[in-house]
Amino acid sequence: FLSDGDLSLMWYERFGKTPDQLAGKVVWITGASSGIGEALAVELSRAGVKLVLSARREDELRRVKQTCLGTGKVSDSDVLVLPLDSVAFDTHAGCVEQVLAHFGRIDVLVNNSGRGQRSVFWQTSLAGDRHIFELNVLGQVSLTKAVLPHMMERGEGQIMVTSSLSGIIPTPAGSAYSGSKFAVHGFFGALRAELHSYDINILLACPGPVISNAGKNVLVGEPDKTSTLDPTKDPLHSNDMPTARCARLLAVGMANRLDEIWVARHPYLLYPYLRSYLPVPALERRMSKTFAKRRMKIVMQDKKMQ
Numbered sequence: 681f682l683s684d685g686d687l688s689l690m691w692y693e694r695f696g697k698t699p700d701q702l703a704g705k706v707v708w709i710t711g712a713s714s715g716i717g718e719a720l721a722v723e724l725s726r727a728g729v730k731l732v733l734s735a736r737r738e739d740e741l742r743r744v745k746q747t748c749l750g751t752g753k754v755s756d757s758d759v760l761v762l763p764l765d766s767v768a769f770d771t772h773a774g775c776v777e778q779v780l781a782h783f784g785r786i787d788v789l790v791n792n793s794g795r796g797q798r799s800v801f802w803q804t805s806l807a808g809d810r811h812i813f814e815l816n817v818l819g820q821v822s823l824t825k826a827v828l829p830h831m832m833e834r835g836e837g838q839i840m841v842t843s844s845l846s847g848i849i850p851t852p853a854g855s856a857y858s859g860s861k862f863a864v865h866g867f868f869g870a871l872r873a874e875l876h877s878y879d880i881n882i883l884l885a886c887p888g889p890v891i892s893n894a895g896k897n898v899l900v901g902e903p904d905k906t907s908t909l910d911p912t913k914d915p916l917h918s919n920d921m922p923t924a925r926c927a928r929l930l931a932v933g934m935a936n937r938l939d940e941i942w943v944a945r946h947p948y949l950l951y952p953y954l955r956s957y958l959p960v961p962a963l964e965r966r967m968s969k970t971f972a973k974r975r976m977k978i979v980m981q982d983k984k985m986q
């Protein structure tokens with residue numbers, strides 16, 4: 681139980697398929713220029729997976745490609761750099777055509793691009809809420825709508841979505857973020873049910889705090905405002921999981937075609953267990969209050985310092 685993934689994921693990590701068994705698959709990762717997406721690209725390149733790397737900044741994607749070529753079992757033509765803006769919805773169909781022209785198929789789509797939030801509900805503008813929902817929800821939905829016909833035609837495929845533990849537990853100072861991740865569970869959970877007669881797996885990956893650039897890019901109240909705090913001195917992120925470990929566990933979930941995985945260090949991992957398997961309202965209320973008090977105190981102090 682004292683692990684960094686849910687029990688089923690830990691079982692599969694020990695006894696299930698390894699990421700090496702994904703060798704030769706074509707995996708398209710959005711948000712591949714940084715953090716979890718970048719680490720997942722590196723992890724999969726070591727397994728000999730063919731990659732499509734997408735995000736907005738081409739130079740950063742080229743840097744990630746060089747890392748994959750340096751450490752992985754992939755050649756130049758095995759890694760396609762494909763700049764994409766998750767909220768430029770009308771460009772997504774054209775991007776799918778480019779991937780198919782290069783590789784001829786898409787085995788796995790990883791909807792990973794996204795942005796966090798660090799401002800309370802009443803200090804976040806509606807424009808801020810909309811920005812988070814467009815990027816974290818509609819961006820994933822739009823690209824999935826563009827890729828799905830190809831997977832349905834082939835009768836197989838896999839769609840992974842990087843959700844969050846905030847998609848299971850409402851997170852104070854992150855109402856839009858948490859709302860967006862809950863929405864992703866609704867959208868993709870329903871899609872999973874609709875696809876029951878296809879061999880298309882939907883994997884909802886739910887990390888807790890992970891070391892990445894998310895702390896730097898986090899939305900503070902308005903779409904164009906980010907945190908100026910040094911993430912390495914952030915008390916909310918003192919026990920974050922290393923990105924490479926998160927990527928490894930996501931790759932295990934992918935190789936074993938799991939439906940939902942929780943990936944976090946303690947005490948964060950304990951929360952979804954208690955919420956799902958120990959539904960004692962009084963205890964849950966007390967836990968939520970303690971969690972909210974601590975998180976909001978830190979966020980309000982940050983606000984004064986910014």
Ligand SMILES: NC(=O)c1ccc[n+]([C@@H]2O[C@H](COP(=O)([O-])OP(=O)(O)OC[C@H]3O[C@@H](n4cnc5c(N)ncnc54)[C@H](O)[C@@H]3O)[C@@H](O)[C@H]2O)c1
Pocket residue numbers: 710711712713714715716717734735736737764765766767792793794795796815842843844845886887888889890891892893894895897
């Ligand atoms: N880091 C964490 O603690 C954590 C925890 C749970 C879930 N997540 C989720 O993991 C995913 C990746 O986040 P991360 O932690 O690696 O953060 P990150 O900021 O390091 O990476 C985010 C990636 O998304 C890309 N992106 C942002 N806006 C985009 C757009 N409009 N179009 C295309 N790409 C865009 C960025 O360029 C970057 O590549 C997000 O969905 C995030 O919500 C992160």
